[in-house]
Amino acid sequence: MSRLTRRRALRTLAVPALAAALALPLLAPPAQAQAGRNVRLLVGFPAGGGSDVIARLLAEKLKDELGGANVIVENKPGAGGQLAAQALKSAPADGSTFFVTHDHTVSILPLVVKTPGFDTAHDFVPVAGFATFANAWAVSGGTPAKSMAEYVAWVKNAGGGKGAVGIPAPASVPEFLVRLVAEKYKLDLVAAPYRGSAPMMADMLGNQIGAGLGSVPDFIDNHRHGKLRVVAVMGDKRQAQLPDVPTLAELGLPGFEDLPFYGVFAPAGTPRPVTDAFSAALAKVVALPDVKERLTAMGLSVGHVPGAQFGAKERAYSAAWAKVIKASGFVPQ
Structure with missing residues (x-):
């Protein structure tokens, strides 16, 4: 093998070896x-x-x-x-x-x-x-409602059909759900946006707002301790942690199973x-x-x-x- 041929052969071997070395960290x-x-x-x-x-x-x-x-x-x-x-x-x-x-x-x-x-x-x-x-609809402990039907009745009787519902962020899935629930039950509900679930929960626990719509993880502990009550959930079936809480579809609001x-x-x-x-x-x-x-x-x-x-x-x-x-x-x- 000539000197030139050997140099070409070494370069050919070096290229994949270098590529492999560079890839090792990844x-x-x-x-x-x-x-x-x-x-x-x-x-x-x-x-x-x-x-x-x-x-x-x-x-x-x-x-x-x-x-x-x-x-x-x-x-x-x-x-x-x-x-x-x-x-x-x-x-x-x-x-x-x-x-x-x-x-x-x-x-x-x-x-x-x-x-x-x-x-x-x-x-x-x-x-x-x-x-x-699953997103969930929850009512504050200061409200007498123990179900969505009781919440709707409370808003109509105590608030003249008007009420505010806390949501963790503006223009979120919870906001659109508030709109649809208001339409279904013929209520004048306003979605009140917060900067996350923590401040929303603080106002719910302080009875500063009658209801909130957020994720089950946001509500689950306080629901278990009776500080608020989850009355409806999204999904195609009831949540294992909340077996007694109906889905929105069960309440006549299908389309939120995903x-x-x-x-x-x-x-x-x-x-x-x-x-x-x-x-x-x-x-x-x-x-x-x-x-x-x-x-x-x-x-x-x-x-x-x-x-x-x-x-x-x-x-x-x-x-x-x-x-x-x-x-x-x-x-x-």
């Missing part, structure tokens, strides 16, 4: 890929709310699955999670930042806000889904091996008996959904609600 197991790094979990709602509690539970366990990485929950409340979503869009696509969110921010906000500052399909990568949940979800997103451009590694770590975490038990007790139906499948679910959910929102006559603000 293809390494999660424990190796994340060891010694800071990993941020963005949350779009205040501390103490359902999303925050869930994220902190996951962060505690993800630390071990990511090889001792320092997993930090970073709350960026405001505008229904919009600020956190914008922060994710501008974050580096290197596996250091993820967004723990529910459907409102990624699926509903782009439908109701003219300029949300992000595009879910183009700015984010779906990493994994890990739970679904349940909202919780999932994780990363900035667009995050390498697939990185998101797959995080998804695998998350799958292990939500399968842990103590984690599953705690999430289930909060009213979640737990189950890991891989990134591609989760992305398809989010797109279908968004398309379905686009029809509902358009039919309501709502004009994006």
Whole structure:
């Protein structure tokens, strides 16, 4: 073999070897890929709310699955999670930042806000889904109502048909449900938006507002302790944690059987091996008996959904609600 031929052969061998070496950090197991790094979990709602509690539970366990990485929950409340979503869009696509969110921010906000500052399909990568949940209608302890029918009667008698219903964010699924419930029962109900479920719950527990519409995880503990009462839930069946509470369909409001979800997103451009590694770590975490038990007790139906499948679910959910929102006559603000 001539000297020139040998040089060409060495270059040919070196190219794939170099490519393999560069890929090693991305293809390494999660424990190796994340060891010694800071990993941020963005949350779009205040501390103490359902999303925050869930994220902190996951962060505690993800630390071990990511090889001792320092997993930090970073709350960026405001505008229904919009600020956190914008922060994710501008974050580096290197596996250091993820967004723990529910459907409102990624699926509903782009439908109701003219300029949300992000595009879910183009700015984010779906990493994994890990739970679904039902929205619920709850009445404050200061009201005498123990059912939706009794709540409707109370509003008509005590409020002359007028009432306010707390919601965790403006132009959210709960707001559209308030509109539909008001229409069905011929009530003049106003959706009162809060900056997350925690301040809404504070006003409900203080009897500052007669009813609230949020997720089952927001209400479940106080319902069990008799501080408020859940009187209706979304979904195609009753919730295991609330077997005596009817669904909206049972009350004559069908069309809300597709349940909202919780999932994780990363900035667009995050390498697939990185998101797959995080998804695998998350799958292990939500399968842990103590984690599953705690999430289930909060009213979640737990189950890991891989990134591609989760992305398809989010797109279908968004398309379905686009029809509902358009039919309501709502004009994006």
